[in-house]
Amino acid sequence: xxxxxxxxxxxxxxxxxxxxxxxxxxxxxxxxxxxxxxxxxxxxxxxxxxxxxxxxxxxxxxxxxxxxxxxxxxxxxxxxxxxxxxxxxxxxxxxxxxxxxxxxxxxxxxxxxxxxxxxxxxxxxxxxxxxxxxxxxxxxxxxxxxxxxxxxxxxxxxxxxxxxxxxxxxxxxxxxxxxxxxxxxxxxxxxxxxxxxxxxxxxxxxxxxxxxxxxxxxxxxxxxxxxxxxxxxxxxxxxxxxxxxxxxxxxxxx
Amino acid sequence: xxxxxxxxxxxxxxxxxxxxxxxxxxxxxxxxxxxxxxxxxxxxxxxxxxxxxxxxxxxxxxxxxxxxxxxxxxxxxxxxxxxxxxxxxxxxxxxxxxxxxxxxxxxxxxxxxxxxxxxxxxxxxxxxxxxxxxxxxxxxxxxxxxxxxxxxxxxxxxxxxxxxxxxxxxxxxxxxxxxxxxxxxxxxxxxxxxxxxxxxxxxxxxxxxxxxxxxxxxxxxxxxxxxxxxxxxxxxxxxxxxxxxxxxxxxxxxxxxxxxxxxxxxxxxx
Numbered sequence: 227x228x229x230x231x232x233x234x235x236x237x238x239x240x241x242x243x244x245x246x247x248x249x250x251x252x253x254x255x256x257x258x259x260x261x262x263x264x265x266x267x268x269x270x271x272x273x274x275x276x277x278x279x280x281x282x283x284x285x286x287x288x289x290x291x292x293x294x295x296x297x298x299x300x301x302x303x304x305x306x307x308x309x310x311x312x313x314x315x316x317x318x319x320x321x322x323x324x325x326x327x328x329x330x331x332x333x334x335x336x337x338x339x340x341x342x343x344x345x346x347x348x349x350x351x352x353x354x355x356x357x358x359x360x361x362x363x364x365x366x367x368x369x370x371x372x373x374x375x376x377x378x379x380x381x382x383x384x385x386x387x388x389x390x391x392x393x394x395x396x397x398x399x400x401x402x403x404x405x406x407x408x409x410x411x412x413x414x415x416x417x418x419x420x421x422x423x424x425x426x427x428x429x430x431x432x433x434x435x436x437x438x439x440x441x442x443x444x445x446x447x448x449x450x451x452x453x454x455x456x457x458x459x460x461x462x463x464x465x466x467x468x469x470x471x472x473x474x475x476x477x478x479x480x
Numbered sequence: 481x482x483x484x485x486x487x488x489x490x491x492x493x494x495x496x497x498x499x500x501x502x503x504x505x506x507x508x509x510x511x512x513x514x515x516x517x518x519x520x521x522x523x524x525x526x527x528x529x530x531x532x533x534x535x536x537x538x539x540x541x542x543x544x545x546x547x548x549x550x551x552x553x554x555x556x557x558x559x560x561x562x563x564x565x566x567x568x569x570x571x572x573x574x575x576x577x578x579x580x581x582x583x584x585x586x587x588x589x590x591x592x593x594x595x596x597x598x599x600x601x602x603x604x605x606x607x608x609x610x611x612x613x614x615x616x617x618x619x620x621x622x623x624x625x626x627x628x629x630x631x632x633x634x635x636x637x638x639x640x641x642x643x644x645x646x647x648x649x650x651x652x653x654x655x656x657x658x659x660x661x662x663x664x665x666x667x668x669x670x671x672x673x674x675x676x677x678x679x680x681x682x683x684x685x686x687x688x689x690x691x692x693x694x695x696x697x698x699x700x701x702x703x704x705x706x707x708x709x710x711x712x713x714x715x716x717x718x719x720x721x722x723x724x725x726x727x728x729x730x731x732x733x734x735x736x737x738x739x740x741x742x743x744x745x746x747x748x749x750x
Contacts, residue, residue, distance in 0.1 A: 235585045242586035261609060318502050319509035329725035331683040334699065334718045336691065337706035342529065410677075414684075416598040421688055424600065431601075439604030447608075451601050458596035 263445040268452060271445040280434070281453065288430030288457075291347070292419045295354025299411060303359045304404050307366025311373060311396050321367050328360040332418070336425050345427035353426065357418030362407035369403025405472055409465040416458050431457075530711035535719075542716040548701060552720050555690065555697035558614065559682045559724070562621025566678060570626050571671065574633020575663055584634070591634075595627035599685050603692045617689040617697065624685030625678035632674025636667025669740045672732050679728045683721065 247265050254264025263271070275281035310317040336353060343349035377399070381391050423432020431454055438446035514532045521531040542548050577584045577591070599620060606623075610616035640663050648658045690699030698717040705714035 231581075235581065238582055238585035239589065243589065246590060315505055319505040322506055323510065323513065325729075326722060326726050329680060329729045330718070330722035331680070331687050331725060333684045333687040333691070334702055334721050337703045337714065338530070338711060341706050341709075341711075342525075413596065413598070416596075417600050417684060417688075420598050420600040421691075424603075424688075425691055435601060435604050439608070442608070444608070447604055451597070451605065454601045455593050455597040458598060459593055462592075462596045 259444060260442065261444070263448040267445045268448040272449040272452065275446070275449060284430045284434045284450075285453070285457075288419055288423065288432070291350055291354060291422065291430060292415060294347075295351045295418065296358055296411070296415045298351065299355045299359035299362060299415070300408060302355075303362030303407065303411075304366060307363050307370060307404060308392070308396060308400055310367050311370030311400050312392070317367060317370055321371070324360065324363050324367055328364040332356040332360070333421055336421060340426055347427075350422035350426050350429075353422035354415050354418040357421075358411040358415035361410040361414060362404060365407030365410070366400055366404040369400040372403075373399050401472065402469075405465075405469040409462070409469050412461050412465045413458070416454075416461065420454065528709040528711055530715040534712040535715045538712045539716060542713050548717070551696055551698050551701040551717070554614070554695075555686050555699065555721070556724050558618050558697070559621055559679070559686050562618055562682050562686070563625050563675070563679060565618075566622050566625035566629055566682070567675065570629030570674075570678075571633050571664070574630040574671075574674075575637045575659060575667070577630065577634040578637020578640075578667065579659070579663060591627055591630050594623075595631055599624040599681070600688050603689060606689075607693055612693045612695065614695055616693050617686055617695055620685040620689040621682040625682040628678045628681060629671070629674045632670045632677075633667060636670030636674075637663050639670065640666040669736065672736050672740070676729055676732045679732070680725060683725055687721065 250262075250265040252264075254262040254267065272281070310320065332353075335356060339349045339352055343352065373396070377395050378391065381395050386394070419430075420432045420435075423430050424436060428436055431450055435447060435450045435454075438444075438450060518531050518533060521529050525531075573587070573591075577587055602623065603616075603620065606616045606619050610619055644662050644666060645658065648662050653661070686697065687699035687702075689695075690697040691703055694700055694703075698721055701717045702714045705711070705717075
């Protein structure tokens with residue numbers, strides 16, 4: 227892309243963002259304070275929440291939940307997926323069930339988790355885990371399925387140790403698929419995070435949204451949504467960057 | 481489906497044996513998982529907790545009840561309706577973004593931002609705008625599905641081979657015809673991958689919306705029954721939701737294999 231075209235692109239983008247901001251502001255002022263908070267008011271509220279510390283408190287609480295659930299699902303999803311890459315019988319036996327669970331909306335299990343585990347931190351972590359683990363597992367198994375058996379046979383012919391087989395064949399082959407799953411799981415885990423904070427014990431950004439909605443505090447609702455959106459964009463960009471960086475050989479593996 | 485990594489040096493007759501052993505492994509694993517569930521619940525959990533035999537026992541009465549059927553129709557109907565709306569608008573917007581530099585630069589941050597935003601977060605806002613109604617649930621499913629369709633349609637429209645467009649131009653095809661007859665079919669595989677993800681998101685959106693706004697549907701059915709300690713009944717609704725998710729995915733996979741056999745699944749669904 228030429229420099230001129232790129233500059234033109236940035237100009238259009240900033241015009242678009244400016245127009246969006248203006249529309250938001252005008253809509254907020256004309257539709258009525260009960261429906262839309264203008265951009266300016268939203269930003270002022272966001273700054274106010276940041277100054278009072280409420281925002282950082284909610285953010286930290288939500289991020290702790292996200293991190294715990296997501297780390298757990300990456301650990302379980304990737305290691306179990308790798309195991310299935312090696313143990314063919316186990317993979318064949320379980321892959322249909324993994325696909326079914328991946329297509330099942332895990333949100334449906336929240337009421338059961340609530341009634342069995344109550345209002346602790348652990349059930350919320352379980353919700354995030356259930357939302358995130360199946361995309362990871364599903365994609366990792368997809369990678370495991372497409373490992374060419376020649377690769378393993380060659381490694382065996384050279385009397386590769388089990389350890390070397392995992393390190394040099396299985397892990398590099400399956401990792402790009404796992405990373406695709408991890409990237410998809412970020413979005414699901416965020417949904418799980420907010421859902422858990424809504425429907426299990428209220429905490430973090432979910433609680434901030436919930437209580438703002440109950441008091442019809444529209445500016446705080448918009449501020450919290452803006453914050454959640456920025457969080458989502460940052461995490462997804464991070465996931466995409468890691469995937470691009472670590473999965474560069476993916477297309478060569480085919 | 482990617483190719484099975486199975487050695488090709490088997491003697492004739494082995495294929496069938498392998499196939500039956502595969503089915504046996506699947507069924508065996510399923511039976512084992514159900515067995516673990518059943519014994520685990522019997523041994524450690526209170527009596528109201530769902531277990532396979534309990535679910536089977538209540539299955540006919542739940543599936544026969546009008547309340548359950550209307551709940552299933554409401555949820556699945558709103559998912560299909562939401563997907564339909566998201567599909568129509570999303571394809572138009574995605575293709576515009578994929579083919580027009582200006583549109584792409586104008587909208588890319590909005591689309592990606594709203595795609596990255598967990599749709600659950602706007603439920604409080606949706607209830608303020610739409611009230612505690614069916615409309616709120618529909619809005620949630622549309623919102624959940626729309627942006628992944630736009631992103632994938634745009635990726636697909638961007639990936640249309642240049643030769644196709646040049647041929648179109650050589651034949652002096654009109655712009656609309658190029659879009660409908662070249663760009664749309666060529667971006668279909670990406671679009672189908674997007675629809676698969678969109679359907680999953682719409683289903684989650686519908687269930688969570690029903691929890692939040694307590695409108696008749698499978699999510700509310702689950703909430704209501706699990707609160708009154710009828711977990712077996714509630715699990716039936718989970719099974720129907722799972723069936724919906726799996727059925728839709730199977731449909732999309734079938735369409736992909738049947739009509740776009742050249743497409744590799746791992747190309748880049750978002």
